Amino acid sequence: MPELPEVETIRCDLSAQILGIRIRAVQVLAVKSIGGGSKKFIATLVGSKFQQIDRIGKLLIFKINPKSYLLIHLKMTGQLIYRDQRQIILGGHSEPGKGEKRRIIGDLPNKSTRVIISLANNAKLYFNDQRRFGYLRLVDSLALEKIKAGFGPEPGQSAFNENFLVNLLASRSRNIKALLLDQKQVAGLGNIYADEALFLAGIRPDRPAGSLSLAEIKRLVKSAKELIKLAIKHRGTTFSDYRDASGRQGGFLTRLQVYGRRGQKCYRCGGIITKIKLAGRGTHFCPRCQK
DNA sequence: CCTTGTGTTCTCCG
DNA sequence: CCGGAGAACACAAG
Numbered sequence: 305m306p307e308l309p310e311v312e313t314i315r316c317d318l319s320a321q322i323l324g325i326r327i328r329a330v331q332v333l334a335v336k337s338i339g340g341g342s343k344k345f346i347a348t349l350v351g352s353k354f355q356q357i358d359r360i361g362k363l364l365i366f367k368i369n370p371k372s373y374l375l376i377h378l379k380m381t382g383q384l385i386y387r388d389q390r391q392i393i394l395g396g397h398s399e400p401g402k403g404e405k406r407r408i409i410g411d412l413p414n415k416s417t418r419v420i421i422s423l424a425n426n427a428k429l430y431f432n433d434q435r436r437f438g439y440l441r442l443v444d445s446l447a448l449e450k451i452k453a454g455f456g457p458e459p460g461q462s463a464f465n466e467n468f469l470v471n472l473l474a475s476r477s478r479n480i481k482a483l484l485l486d487q488k489q490v491a492g493l494g495n496i497y498a499d500e501a502l503f504l505a506g507i508r509p510d511r512p513a514g515s516l517s518l519a520e521i522k523r524l525v526k527s528a529k530e531l532i533k534l535a536i537k538h539r540g541t542t543f544s545d546y547r548d549a550s551g552r553q554g555g556f557l558t559r560l561q562v563y564g565r566r567g568q569k570c571y572r573c574g575g576i577i578t579k580i581k582l583a584g585r586g587t588h589f590c591p592r593c594q595k
Numbered sequence: 596c597c598t599t600g601t602g603t604t605c606t607c608c609g
Numbered sequence: 610c611c612g613g614a615g616a617a618c619a620c621a622a623g
Contacts, residue, residue, distance in 0.1 A: 305599060362600075379600050380621085435621045437600070478615065486615095487601075495599065544598090584617075585599065 306378045307362060308458060308492030308532060310540035310554060314384055315359045317549035318429075321386050322354045326424040327368075337418035337433060338440045348372060348442055349421070361455050361491030365448065373448050375441045381545040382431065382438030387412060389426035409551040434545065455491040459501075459528035464490065469521050473513040480516065480524075481509035482583035492532070496541055496563045499588045501528040503562040508594045509587050510580070534559070562588040 306314075330349050332342040349368065358365040364384070366374040376384060395411045412430045413420060419431040419440055431440060443451070456472075457463035472489055473480070484490055484498045493501065502509045504527035507520055516524070540546060540554030543564065547553060561571055566579040566588060575592025 307600095377600085380598085434623080435599095437621065476614090482615080485600085583615095586597090 305380055305494055305496065305543060306382065306540070306546050307494035307497050308359075308460075309497070309535035309538075309556065310546050310548075311359055311362045311364060311378065312536050313539045313554065314378075314549045315357050315364055318384070318386060319357045321427070321549065322423060322429065323356070324353055325427070326353050327351065327421055328424050329422040331420040331422075332418075333413070333420070334418040334433075334436065336436055337431065337438065345440075345442060349374065360452055361458065361487050362494070363451070371445050373443050373445070375439075375443055375448075375451070376431070377438050378433070379435075379437035379439075381416070381434040383409075383416075383433070383545065383547050383551075384549055385409060385412060385430045385432065385547065385551050386549045387428050387430065392426075392428060409547060455487055456489040458492045459490065459532045460492075464525065464528070466518075466522055466525050469525055470518070473516055473521065476513040478513050479510050479582060480507060480513045481585075481587060483513045484528075485583060485585070493528070495585045495587075496543070496560070497528075497531060497535065499563045500561055501531050503589060503594060504531060506594055508591075509582055509589050562590065564588065 327349050330346045332338055332346065335342055338345050352368040352372070354366050354368060356367040358367070362377065364376040366376065368374055378384065412428075412432075414432065416432040416434040417430050418433050418436070421429040423429065431438070457468060473483070476483065481498050481502060484493050484501065485495070499509065501524065505520065505523040507516065507524060535541065535556045538555040538559060539548060541556040541560065542553035543557065562577055565577040568577050569575070570577055570590040570593060573590065573593040575590045577588055578591055580587050
């Protein structure tokens with residue numbers, strides 16, 4: 305489940321690998337993944353270069369010319385794997401694997417590969433997506449601006465501050481976790497990091513947003529910022545499908561404080577982590593120290 | 596049955 | 610009755 309730290313890791317890695325390199329060919333193995341119209345999609349991409357890679361929330365934005373952008377959303381099981389010529393020849397097993405976290409995906413394409421972008425340096429970019437929720441879309445600059453305008457600030461940005469959150473939460477009955485998951489309000493947090501941020505701040509996820517005190521809001525701002533920064537530093541969390549652009553797992557899993565820890569002891573107070581359903585999502589928290 | 600990100604649709608309330 | 614908030618559903622595959 306790639307969230308902001310995972311998508312940022314991919315953005316950063318790919319920026320160092322594919323910028324300025326021409327697209328030689330595009331194979332669309334699943335038309336659904338590009339929303340139909342593969343002829344125009346391929347024609348627009350082939351011959352152009354990746355000029356810049358941006359990100360808003362969990363959405364990757366590849367600039368291919370001043371008015372055309374390729375958007376890639378990984379949703380639940382999407383992967384974007386870069387293989388250079390040597391790795392393709394060796395079948396993806398060329399990385400030695402210094403530690404356990406360096407697990408390699410194996411031969412590509414595989415049964416989850418939906419799109420292959422071949423580059424002029426003989427490298428390939430594979431879009432894999434087992435559950436086909438993710439997508440690639442071409443948009444012009446006007447459409448891109450409209451999409452960007454639909455996102456709230458990210459925890460790492462200065463706009464995500466105490467004043468912002470005070471105004472956002474004021475007189476809202478919705479539970480705080482649902483609000484944090486709403487990309488229109490706050491961009492980038494998904495199920496894992498929403499649970500983690502609330503744990504760090506000591507706030508129950510089912511609290512009505514409007515019931516948070518100023519002190520709690522301050523803690524939430526600080527917790528979310530530190531959490532996202534640390535998760536990016538560790539290259540994100542791999543629970544099942546997430547891989548970085550080189551096919552490696554993220555390093556943050558072992559640093560999670562609550563997510564996936566149902567029935568285990570709280571690292572902070574020794575209470576037992578419980579799991580409930582909230583906003584349609586599995587939600588983990590410590591009933592003892594989260595108030 | 597469970598898992599989840601997001602777009603769409605539906606319902607409710609003021 | 611309108612508008613918006615927010616909940617519920619759809620999607621998909623293992």
